[in-house]
Amino acid sequence: MAYADITIDDPNPVKRWIQRRRFRDALNVLRQADPRDSPALLDFGGGDGELLRQALQMFPGLRACFYEPTPSLFGEAQAKLAPWPDIQMASDTAGIGTRRFDFVFCLEVFEHLSQRATQDAIVSIHGFLKPQGLAVIGVPHEIFVPALVKGLFRMTRRYGAFDARPGNILRATVGYPPADRPLHDICPGFSYHHDHLGFDYRSLEWRLREKFSVESRRFSPARVFGPVLNSEVYYLLRRADSA
Numbered sequence: 001m002a003y004a005d006i007t008i009d010d011p012n013p014v015k016r017w018i019q020r021r022r023f024r025d026a027l028n029v030l031r032q033a034d035p036r037d038s039p040a041l042l043d044f045g046g047g048d049g050e051l052l053r054q055a056l057q058m059f060p061g062l063r064a065c066f067y068e069p070t071p072s073l074f075g076e077a078q079a080k081l082a083p084w085p086d087i088q089m090a091s092d093t094a095g096i097g098t099r100r101f102d103f104v105f106c107l108e109v110f111e112h113l114s115q116r117a118t119q120d121a122i123v124s125i126h127g128f129l130k131p132q133g134l135a136v137i138g139v140p141h142e143i144f145v146p147a148l149v150k151g152l153f154r155m156t157r158r159y160g161a162f163d164a165r166p167g168n169i170l171r172a173t174v175g176y177p178p179a180d181r182p183l184h185d186i187c188p189g190f191s192y193h194h195d196h197l198g199f200d201y202r203s204l205e206w207r208l209r210e211k212f213s214v215e216s217r218r219f220s221p222a223r224v225f226g227p228v229l230n231s232e233v234y235y236l237l238r239r240a241d242s243a
Helices: 013-031 050-058 071-080 115-128 144-158 166-173 201-208
Strands: 040-044 063-067 088-090 101-107 129-140 184-187 190-192 212-220 232-239
Touching: 013 050, 013 101, 013 129, 013 212, 013 232, 040 050, 040 115, 050 063, 050 071, 050 101, 071 088, 101 115, 115 129, 115 201, 129 201, 144 166, 201 212, 201 232
Parallel strands: 040 063, 040 101, 063 088, 101 129
Antiparallel strands: 129 232, 184 190, 212 232
């Protein structure tokens, strides 16, 4: 199954709409940039390359780099991004080299990372960002009412799985998500949390603030509802040492 089959092409129309909306919301920051500057963009943990594909269609002059460590997703991205042969493709951070970027996008990544991998990713993003550059971090909202709504939906698909157990859903709904999230090997030497349930964006925000200043935090897809009825959280960040 291709990654798009469970994201932008998911059979469920609501999930499909939310997945497509999250790309639009994340790329809003690019709409404010001047394409004549030919900005440099890094898609960090870019999955199947859909975000970068849309960014390149928006700004054909982007100087783009794509990083994704998972072999299957990297292969899908290579096929999807084939029309842009000038993209630098990397399956590890060493492949990015010493480049620095005006924009670093990292969507739907941190909720899958262990504590150690989370810290490593924060340090890497900080290092790849130019002093006055912008980082866009997008993660799912998995506590309070959104956790209940998502949990009920997951129960209709896979009742009894870690993210579809009533007890785990209730804990996340009251703001204390389960900490015993299963870890799986996604590729040799790289473990990840498959389930979104148990992720708490508040803990990530605390760690991000160690390296970055938060320019803004917004919820999606309906910004007016804030943290009450939204499925995603987006951060616009600058390096804390950029002042």
